[in-house]
Amino acid sequence: MARSNDESVDAAGRPTMKDVAARAGVGLSTVSRVVAGKGGVSRTRTRAVERAIAELEYSRNDFAHTLRTGSARTIGVVVTRISDPFYAEVVFAIEQRAQERDLLVLVASTGDDPAEGERVLRRMLSRRLDGLIVVAHEEADVSFLAAEKAAGTRIVFIDRPPHGLSADLVIVDNERGAADAVAHLARAGHRSIACLAHTAGRFTSERRQAGFRQGVRDAGLPTRPELIVAVDDDVDVCVEALRELASLDDPPTALVTTNSRTTKAVLKALRLLDAHPAMVGFDDFDLAELMTPPVTSIAQDPWAIGEAAADLLLDRIAGLVGPDRRIVLGTRLVERGSGEQAPAGGVTGL
Amino acid sequence: MARSNDESVDAAGRPTMKDVAARAGVGLSTVSRVVAGKGGVSRTRTRAVERAIAELEYSRNDFAHTLRTGSARTIGVVVTRISDPFYAEVVFAIEQRAQERDLLVLVASTGDDPAEGERVLRRMLSRRLDGLIVVAHEEADVSFLAAEKAAGTRIVFIDRPPHGLSADLVIVDNERGAADAVAHLARAGHRSIACLAHTAGRFTSERRQAGFRQGVRDAGLPTRPELIVAVDDDVDVCVEALRELASLDDPPTALVTTNSRTTKAVLKALRLLDAHPAMVGFDDFDLAELMTPPVTSIAQDPWAIGEAAADLLLDRIAGLVGPDRRIVLGTRLVERGSGEQAPAGGVTGL
DNA sequence: TTGTAAGCGTTATCAT
DNA sequence: ATGATAACGCTTACAA
Numbered sequence: 001m002a003r004s005n006d007e008s009v010d011a012a013g014r015p016t017m018k019d020v021a022a023r024a025g026v027g028l029s030t031v032s033r034v035v036a037g038k039g040g041v042s043r044t045r046t047r048a049v050e051r052a053i054a055e056l057e058y059s060r061n062d063f064a065h066t067l068r069t070g071s072a073r074t075i076g077v078v079v080t081r082i083s084d085p086f087y088a089e090v091v092f093a094i095e096q097r098a099q100e101r102d103l104l105v106l107v108a109s110t111g112d113d114p115a116e117g118e119r120v121l122r123r124m125l126s127r128r129l130d131g132l133i134v135v136a137h138e139e140a141d142v143s144f145l146a147a148e149k150a151a152g153t154r155i156v157f158i159d160r161p162p163h164g165l166s167a168d169l170v171i172v173d174n175e176r177g178a179a180d181a182v183a184h185l186a187r188a189g190h191r192s193i194a195c196l197a198h199t200a201g202r203f204t205s206e207r208r209q210a211g212f213r214q215g216v217r218d219a220g221l222p223t224r225p226e227l228i229v230a231v232d233d234d235v236d237v238c239v240e241a242l243r244e245l246a247s248l249d250d251p252p253t254a255l256v257t258t259n260s261r262t263t264k265a266v267l268k269a270l271r272l273l274d275a276h277p278a279m280v281g282f283d284d285f286d287l288a289e290l291m292t293p294p295v296t297s298i299a300q301d302p303w304a305i306g307e308a309a310a311d312l313l314l315d316r317i318a319g320l321v322g323p324d325r326r327i328v329l330g331t332r333l334v335e336r337g338s339g340e341q342a343p344a345g346g347v348t349g350l
Numbered sequence: 351m352a353r354s355n356d357e358s359v360d361a362a363g364r365p366t367m368k369d370v371a372a373r374a375g376v377g378l379s380t381v382s383r384v385v386a387g388k389g390g391v392s393r394t395r396t397r398a399v400e401r402a403i404a405e406l407e408y409s410r411n412d413f414a415h416t417l418r419t420g421s422a423r424t425i426g427v428v429v430t431r432i433s434d435p436f437y438a439e440v441v442f443a444i445e446q447r448a449q450e451r452d453l454l455v456l457v458a459s460t461g462d463d464p465a466e467g468e469r470v471l472r473r474m475l476s477r478r479l480d481g482l483i484v485v486a487h488e489e490a491d492v493s494f495l496a497a498e499k500a501a502g503t504r505i506v507f508i509d510r511p512p513h514g515l516s517a518d519l520v521i522v523d524n525e526r527g528a529a530d531a532v533a534h535l536a537r538a539g540h541r542s543i544a545c546l547a548h549t550a551g552r553f554t555s556e557r558r559q560a561g562f563r564q565g566v567r568d569a570g571l572p573t574r575p576e577l578i579v580a581v582d583d584d585v586d587v588c589v590e591a592l593r594e595l596a597s598l599d600d601p602p603t604a605l606v607t608t609n610s611r612t613t614k615a616v617l618k619a620l621r622l623l624d625a626h627p628a629m630v631g632f633d634d635f636d637l638a639e640l641m642t643p644p645v646t647s648i649a650q651d652p653w654a655i656g657e658a659a660a661d662l663l664l665d666r667i668a669g670l671v672g673p674d675r676r677i678v679l680g681t682r683l684v685e686r687g688s689g690e691q692a693p694a695g696g697v698t699g700l
Numbered sequence: 701t702t703g704t705a706a707g708c709g710t711t712a713t714c715a716t
Numbered sequence: 717a718t719g720a721t722a723a724c725g726c727t728t729a730c731a732a
Contacts (some may be wrong), residue, residue, distance in 0.1 A: 042718090063413050067413045104477070106424070106456050107456070286435075290641060415727080420708080
């Protein structure tokens, strides 16, 4: 396998402003002015420079530009997993917004390890980005970002508030959404409703559980702690949890799940158990309408979240000052069938 | 809304190596050596520098570093839509691979407009990235990248070959995959099989159609052009197409779809028509197993694609020379039920 | 082992 | 309107 360390392949190197200046027979600063489009250059010379640029296929070296101006024209986005459809959509929204302003987006996934998260964040920071949009691990203390914030890096958090730092934040109304789910099921006649809560993100999970409890109270139903159970997105775990729920006195006839990964796992578990309780899932997902029955859900709008975060960040970059902001977006109940089923047997259908 | 252009907020500025050197009472290059971890610095001074770095919360300015060394330690990824689950997974794989080598990833979506695609690409190029992984529009002529390639930017294309440029490429065996789908349905007894082909990506669509035709021949079935119909991911269009297929003499009893977006649209259309033909979809998707019946598919592995592209790019960056490579990944038949149904009525079930 | 100084390609400040 | 020239923060000979 032929390898080479010799630079000859790009020995010619890319043309610089100096090359363009030489070719156009003008001074360096004239080229700079033309490239920056700042005007103040005669038509003749402008044309000469433009020709030289075209002939040499010159394009500005952004690093030198950034080093000089201090603005990287880049924002960073840190999420747990870019392949999660929810975050993929958030990133897409951010990226589109950024491109409108001629900014580029650096993305990084941290996985579930807070330590790795900090490493990723630091790596981004040394890039001197104009701003950062971050989904922080809740176990992670991000107080080390305070210095960066003070030094001028604008940071917006999404999905959950950071620990050890006060900053701009965009989240959804988790309590309200979960309470809506319960209310909806109660309206369909359910009196015994269980909550299957995810474990991956503590903040959202707890808020949604709180909303669930509030919803139960609002519906005038008894508070029954045994009806709230933590599951992760493992199908077997869900099967087990469902079995236990079914074995209760007055077993639930309806379920609320707290995020789409959990919803999907529960759906698979229900199929295994051949059970068909009513259910409402927090966080909508692709193909929910093709489930049997179609899944009713509390939709968050990832695009709107990304957009709000990007707008806030862009405003900050543009110079908006003022206290930290907390933007809370609403959720929307999408009725499709699974939440409108009347109470039947128990949760396992047995 | 208070805005300010005054720089005082970050007037203090970030500490530079000079600041660290001053604080540690050493020379500039000593700091540089410590930061680079190159050794050749006495333990005492190393410690002094490290202390100063900690106290000042210094972090290296990557732009200056890049300007000097020429390596951005960044690769760019250009896809049509980062929110497409397939590309999101590809990007995730690339990003993970990159992070292992301490590289960061710049992503950009081009949307469906080739002109925008070129603008995005140029924006990336001026960043002097170490390399680029690109899903190019097929309508787009990317010959302008040739100069960049010559200048040293390594470029790997994925999913489809570029027009107007020869370069490294990672694709899947589209023909074989589609042929496998047909073979599988033929084994289940189907003699009349239709192909619903996507229109969004010409290359993949045509290759998969070719594979479909080959599969039909291999199965000893008659070639019937009317059984191949182009649809996009609009449900109404799919409904119409299915109706037409149903009205044929000897209507199809099984379907092959050429990508997951089409598969999903067809699934929705079939639900509307209450039809249940056998089907195999090219490109697996989340929740395929929860469809009714579970959808059999020809799985491509987006992670493997991203990994292969990243590895190839990284090898090139590391100095691998040699002719352009074309990596063709296999596909895998995932049997779930929809492809194993025996022939029943026509495609609409009527 | 350590420091000095010369650039990397740009932009900005000055004279001209 | 134009062109020298000095930074920007870093790496890397080259000296010491």
